[in-house]
Amino acid sequence: MLWLACSLPLIACSFFLSGCSVYSFSGTNIDPEVKTISISTFQNNSSNGPSFLAQRFTEDFKDYFQRNTTLKLVPRDGDLQFEGAITAYDYAPAAIQNQNGIDQAGVNRLTIQVRVKYANTKDPKQDFEQTFQSNGDFPADQDITRINNDPTATRRITQNIITDTFNKSVANW
Incomplete structure (x- = not known):
């Protein structure tokens, strides 16, 4: 009798995970087709972003999708298609203090x-065009040149954008 009580949660869990769509533990919900x-x-269409930003962002974007899905990366005409532009790269005071x-x-x-x-060629109802934004705060004594030369500084910010895009496109959040 105890084994039945312990197995009910497992049965219920498998029932909920066996719907019409495909679910994976990485959080994706991608049609098998x-x-x-x-x-x-x-x-990089921003007026003041560093020259390497577009290439680094694109490579990080590709890496994230390859690590978190089983989709094959192709040069063009994929079942799922992404394109876009970095539209803003702004560094400005965020907290004014009186000293x-x-x-x-x-x-x-x-x-x-x-x-x-x-664009989702298998289900065009999921297509979207959207601006994603993220930011990071830095000490006032760090100028933009120093931040641009630190590869981890901008990556923390762009990683948030990539994650948000991933969630909206293949995780359907």
Whole structure:
């Protein structure tokens, strides 16, 4: 009798996971007909982003999707297609503090925006075009040149954008 009580949660769990769509423990919800993905190079249309940003963002985007799905990356015409552009790269004071009667930035914030166009050739109802944004705060004494030279600084911000795009496109969140 005890074995029945212990196995009921497992039976219920398997019942809920066996729906019409495909669920994986990486959080994706991809139709089994979808086999390939194509990701065009994201252009850097921001006025002041570093020159390497577009290439690094595109490669990180590809890596994330390859690590978290079983889709085959193809140069073009994938079942799922991504393209877009980095539209903003802004570094500005975020917290003004008054020290000895002088207003100074206590923290500077780097904000990055990326416009993403997503096409699902198997289910066009899931297509979207949306701007994703993320930011990170840095000490006021760190200038933008120092942040641009630190590969982890912008990656933390762009990783949030990539995760949000992943969730909206293949995790259906």
